[in-house]
Structures are given as structure tokens and as C-alpha cells.
Amino acid sequence: xxxxxxxxxxxxxxxxxxxxxxxxxxxxxxxxxxxxxxxxxxxxxxxxxxxxxxxxxxxxxxxxxxxxxxxxxxxxxxxxxxxxxxxxxxxxxxxxxxxxxxxxxxxxxxxxxxxxxxxxxxxxxxxxxxxxxxxxxxxxxxxxxxxxxxxxxxxxxxxxxxxxxxxxxxxxxxxxxxxxxxxxxxxxxxxxxxxxxxxxxxxxxxxxxxxxxxxxxxxxxxxxxxxxxxxxxxxxxxxxxxxxxxxxxxxxxxxxxxxxxxxxxxxxxxxxxxxxxxxxxxxxxxxxxxxxxxxxxxxxxxxxxxxxxxxxxxxxxxxxxxxxxxxxxxxxxxxxxxxxxxxxxxxxxxxxxxxxxxxxxxxxxxxxxxxxx
Ligand SMILES: Nc1ncnc2c1ncn2[C@@H]1O[C@H](COP(=O)(O)OP(=O)(O)O)[C@@H](O)[C@H]1O
Ligand SMILES: [Mg+2]
Numbered sequence: 235x236x237x238x239x240x241x242x243x244x245x246x247x248x249x250x251x252x253x254x255x256x257x258x259x260x261x262x263x264x265x266x267x268x269x270x271x272x273x274x275x276x277x278x279x280x281x282x283x284x285x286x287x288x289x290x291x292x293x294x295x296x297x298x299x300x301x302x303x304x305x306x307x308x309x310x311x312x313x314x315x316x317x318x319x320x321x322x323x324x325x326x327x328x329x330x331x332x333x334x335x336x337x338x339x340x341x342x343x344x345x346x347x348x349x350x351x352x353x354x355x356x357x358x359x360x361x362x363x364x365x366x367x368x369x370x371x372x373x374x375x376x377x378x379x380x381x382x383x384x385x386x387x388x389x390x391x392x393x394x395x396x397x398x399x400x401x402x403x404x405x406x407x408x409x410x411x412x413x414x415x416x417x418x419x420x421x422x423x424x425x426x427x428x429x430x431x432x433x434x435x436x437x438x439x440x441x442x443x444x445x446x447x448x449x450x451x452x453x454x455x456x457x458x459x460x461x462x463x464x465x466x467x468x469x470x471x472x473x474x475x476x477x478x479x480x481x482x483x484x485x486x487x488x489x490x491x492x493x494x495x496x497x498x499x500x501x502x503x504x505x506x507x508x509x510x511x512x513x514x515x516x517x518x519x520x521x522x523x524x525x526x527x528x529x530x531x532x533x534x535x536x537x538x539x540x541x542x543x544x545x546x547x548x549x550x551x552x553x554x555x556x557x558x559x560x561x562x563x564x565x566x567x568x569x570x571x572x573x574x575x576x577x578x579x580x581x582x583x584x585x586x587x588x589x590x591x592x593x594x595x596x597x598x599x600x601x602x603x604x605x606x607x
Contacts, residue, residue, distance in 0.1 A: 270322070271479070274486065281454050281482055282328050289325065289332050290453065291446030295437050299329075302435055303336050311412070312365040313337060315388055315432060317373075317425075318418040320439025321561040323479030326418040327371065329437075333416065334367035345371035349380045356383075356393055356408075364411045373417035374424035381429055388415055388432045420557040441476030441565050444468075450478050451485055460489050461499030469505045473518040475562045480518075487512065517566055517585065522548070523559055527568060527582045536583075538575030 275281075283289040286296055286303075306313040316333065318326040327343075334341035340363050349355050349370070362368060370376070376384070386394055386407075393408045417433065419425055430436075442450065448471040455462045462470075462485070470488065474481035488500045491508035513521040529547050530537045541560075545552035550559075560576070563569045568582045583590050 272483070275479060275482065280457055283325075283332060285335055286332055288453075289329065290449045291442045292325070292439060295439065299333070299435075299437065303333065307337065312339075313367075313414040314434030315415040315417070317430065317433035317436040318416060318439070319422040319436070320420065321441075321477070322420055322558055323477040324439040324441070325478055326439065327369070330367060330369040330416040330418065333414075337365065337367065337414075339363070339414075340366040341369065342366055343369045343371070346373050346375035346377075346380075349376065352379060352383055352395075355380050355387075356395065359387055359393060359410045359413065360408065362411055362413055364413075366411070366413045367416055368413050369416045369418070371418050372420075373429070374419045374421045376429075381426065384415070385428060385432060441562070442478065443476070444471055447471035447474055447476060447478075447481055451481050454482050454485055455500075458485070458489070460485065460492075462488075463499055463501050465502045466500050466505045469502055469509075470500075473505075473509055473514050473516070475518045476565065477562075484509075484512075484514075515585075517568075518562075519566075519568075519585075522550070523563060523568075524586060526555070526559055526563065527578055527586055528588075530569070530576060530578045531582065531586070531588060537569075537577030538572050539577075540575045544576060 286300060289296060303313060313333065316330075318329060320326055330343075331341055342358060342362060344358065358368065383393060386392055387410060390407075391410050391412050393410055394405050395408050396403055396405050398404060415433075417425075417429075422430075422438075448467050451462065451467045451471055451474070455467070466488075470484055471481065474484055485500075488505055488508045491511070492498075492500045492504045495504055495507065497504050509515075515524070526544070526548050530539055530544065533539075533547060534544075539547075541552055541556055545555045548555065560569070560571075564571060566581075567579055568585060570577050570579055580590065
């Protein structure tokens, strides 16, 4: 917590110092931001796969999970606690729900920021049915007091409860039903090691492969009753950042474009035109992604630049930069993470059509301004 506080204040002072740096204007394509679910996504629960068979892609992860689920069911035990790691929109919440469904048990959802007081956690854990899958989203944001309570709950299926106050206070242990904790995070590095070590199973999501993205788009189109041609689905899949949430959002937008363009189905032409209007390029980059690359190149000579500084320069929260934009830019090989910060790769110059001469020119300028001794 302390660290977070410090980071906050640090950010503010840096913001002041960075006044000369103008963030890009605010009209970036927030439509696609898979960082947080839109109301539209929530309403469309119908798109969420209900069981492992409908849950497409993530083959290795799924195969392992299927073994653990079958084994737990055979032993008539609750499934071991499950830790889900991955960028937003890849299916962590969905998979937690699928696990509950496959186990045939209840599903309870909350997120770490919603667990404010010990009684919030106790209220849930003392009332769950046996073997319930209890999902905590953003588990890296748990308060220390809640986290400590959770350790004992996970290990012994008991809660430490303090009654009374002052010198007469004492702790009693309250038994709770065996349950499965599913913790999800976009930031595995921010989860404390005692918590991590209490998860029996750890699963890391990767961006979806092209063929899986195509299958997801076709499945969603079927459910939403949208006609889409195969080449259009292929193209859309390529532009969806390997992220099902983005694919589903783009699909809805393409339906809008098809309607306006008086096309009965989503054709390749509709997708090409639609993506152009949304400023999404052939790598699936949004305008904001390109802005990030451009800023690293033009203001920081290609990097390295620290995440905080970069976030301020692009006018975005550091969390959003790190959780949403960066993983995909790294995946596509456009930027690299180094101990000293983020750097663009030659591919980024190519993609933006900026000659690498540009860096040399800039270095010369820099040389004039800051003469080395
Ligand atoms: N494996 C998958 N197959 C099909 N659709 C998926 C899959 N994973 C996710 N989705 C779709 O993407 C959306 C976002 O997934 P979600 O579980 O909310 O992501 P996360 O919790 O990781 O941010 C879901 O509503 C679901 O419709
Ligand atoms: Mg989620």
C-alpha cells in the first residue's frame, strides 16, 4: 500500500515537471480498449463460453485444467486454488465461470477493491456452499488485512476472527466450507509471494492464435446472428490483438458499418473500410498504440524510457499502459522491455514508416544541446 501511495505522489510531481510535454489529444479509439468491460460486453453474457468445450484456444492451459478438474471430481474434493494470469480480455473471468460449471458447483464473484473490511470477506466465505468457486478479480489489489485472512482460509478453511477490543480482545477460528479460490490478475509481479505460493495451480494466458481468433469471431457472429464472410472473419481476426474481448467489440462495430453501408453481411470490404475508420492498422494497432511508439521514437530517441515517464507523455494511466497496450506491443515485437525501460525495435520504425536516419539526426541535435565532457 505504501508503495502505491508513493507511486501516486511520485506521479503527481512528475506530472508537474512534465508540463512542457503535451499529451496527444483525447480522441483515441476508446471503443476498443479491452482494459475494462463495457456495458455492452456485460449485457452480452450470451457470448461467454459456458464450458471447456466452448472455451476456444489456450489449448495447453485447457488440457491441464481438464485433468485437474476430472481428478478433483473423482476424489469428490474441491479443486485446488487457481491463479489466472494474463492481459485484460483474454478470458480469465470466463474461465473461472467455466471451471465452476464443469465442477457443477456454485460461482461467487468479487474483486479485490470491493473487499474493504474483514467482514466483507467473512460475509462471503461463511455463507458459501461446499466447493464453491470463489472468484477474486484484480487480486494484486488486496488489502494486507484481507490477504492475511485469506491465507488461513485457503490453507485451513478457517477464518481468524477477532472479538472484543483492547486487552480483552481474542481471536477465534471459525470453520468455513471447503472452497476453490480463483484469483485473477493482469500483474502477477504485484502479487505477494505468500499469496502466490498458496495457489496449487497457476495458469498463464497467452494471446490467442489466428485460427482461434477466427473461430471465436465465427462463434460470436453465430450467437449474435450476424452474417460474416470467411475472408472478412480472417481479416478481423488479424486485427483483434489476439484478444477475444477486442474481437467481440470489433464484430459489433463491423455490424454497424455493414448496416450503414447497406451490406447484408459483413464482407471483407466492410471490414477494411470499418477498420480504416476506426484507425486500426494491419497489425491491429489502434491510434494510441502508434502514438506510444511515435512518442518513444520522437521524444526519447527510441528509448529506453521508463513506464511512468512514458505514461505521462502519452497521457494515459501507467496501469493501462502496462496492462493493456504494452503486452501486445511486446508480443508483436514492436517494443522491448529492458531493465532501463521500454525501447522500440527497428520493426516499429518500419511500421510507422519513419526512417531510422531520424534517430541519428536527433542524436546530433542532442549532442549540440548537451555537450559531453
Ligand atoms: N476462450 C474463449 N473463447 C471464446 N470467447 C472468449 C474466450 N475467452 C474470452 N472470450 C470472450 O471475451 C470476453 C472477455 O473475456 P473475460 O473473461 O471477461 O476476460 P478477462 O476476465 O481476462 O478480462 C468474454 O465476454 C467472452 O465472450
Ligand atoms: Mg475479467
